[in-house]
Amino acid sequence: MADTDLKKADAKAQDSGTSFSVNLVASDHPVWSGQVTYAVIPDEMGRLGFLPHHEPVLTSLQAGVVRLVDLENKNHLFTIDGGFAAFDNNQLTIAVLHCSGEQKFEDVKVGATAASHSADTSADTAHTADTSDTPDTVKSA
Secondary structure, eight states: OOHHHHHHHHHHHHHHTSOEEEEEEETTEEEEEEEEEEEEEEETTEEEEEOTTOOOEEEEEEEEEEEEEETTOOEEEEEEEEEEEEEETTEEEEEESOBOOOBOHHHHHHHHHHHHHOTTOOHHHHHHTOOOOOGGGOOOO
8 A cells, every 4th residue: 555545545544443452562662653453562451451541550560562453454463562552532552671683473373382391481471471352352341
């Protein structure tokens, strides 16, 4: 899609209520910004999923993987080391100290398998590499 087509698709999706805006920022630079249909973040209680028109939330984040699904149903995955997230008025802001560059879905799954089989890796590390989030696993708020 051309940039103008993507902008039109973003505006149409936002108007129809089928998407929301996400800004992922690290302490020293913006990481990713765009319209998504679904997002999952690693909050202190596990994983927290967002769909359009979610109720307002402010939560602290643990180390783990942020998953963003854009309007073309493409996964954008980022490993973070903690921070906080706020959702209000169809806007999700994720602020973290450090964030990896965007990762491929397959790369994260390989990391999860390796972490779960490592003798000296804690259960938390294996959990943070898990990207098996689906809308079925979204916690209700």
